[in-house]
Amino acid sequence: MNGEKSLRRRLLLAGTAGLVAAGALQGTARAGTADVVEPDIDSTRTWGARPPQGGISVLRYRPSSIIVHHTASANSSDFSRAQAHSHARWVQNLHMDKNGWVDTGYHFLVSRGGWITEGRHDSLRTLYGGSEFVLGAHTAGRNDQAIGIASEGSYHAGALPPQAQWDVLVVLCAFVCERYGIPASRIHGHKDYSATLCPGVYHDMLPQLRGEVAARLG
Ligand SMILES: [Zn+2]
Secondary structure: OOHHHHHHHHHHHHHHHHHHHHHHOOOOOOOOOOOOOOOOEEOHHHHOOOOOOOOOOEEOOOOOEEEEEEOOOOOOOOOOHHHHHHHHHHHHHHHHHHOOOOOOOOOEEEOOOOOEEEOOOOHHHHHHHOOOEEOOOOOOOOOOOEEEEEEOOOOOOOOOOOHHHHHHHHHHHHHHHHHHOOOHHHEEEHHHOOOOOOOOHHHHOHHHHHHHHHHHHO
């Protein structure tokens, strides 16, 4: 199955799951936001994360922005779910063993094939709750305010993101914005805050990302 077919199937599944979940959720957070669907997100348990090597801090308020990253990994042509899980493990090992962090620095990762994995433990539970989030480690000075979403791959040297990754990033950003009440205008890139090449061409695409997310939010 090629990546595009896989994406269409996944988006269809995500839409269906969103409808079911919307009916099951308490409250009215989704009322009037028909274009916001709940994407499938593979939890740390699903992809077999290591336990954190220290405490995860839960911040008892909502984040006010999203910051987009790339993981500077290889631009894999493997668009499978297994590759998304392998990439999630690679990032976690890097952040824990090389950087010495308690866990993955990002809250969520989007693979080149359009599969979403939870990064730091408890990011998913708190996202569903919509009123708190976990302290990440992705952007100096902004970690207590922003959700960090990282795209698999390296986009600072001319590579363009696969369509599946772009489409799922839009869906995920819209869902995060909707759950936390974040305006699409508050989606930024890592280089807005630090001397870094991250997230490469995704930074040039931020106006388009904000526009597509805003259209979904209505
Ligand atoms: Zn970054």
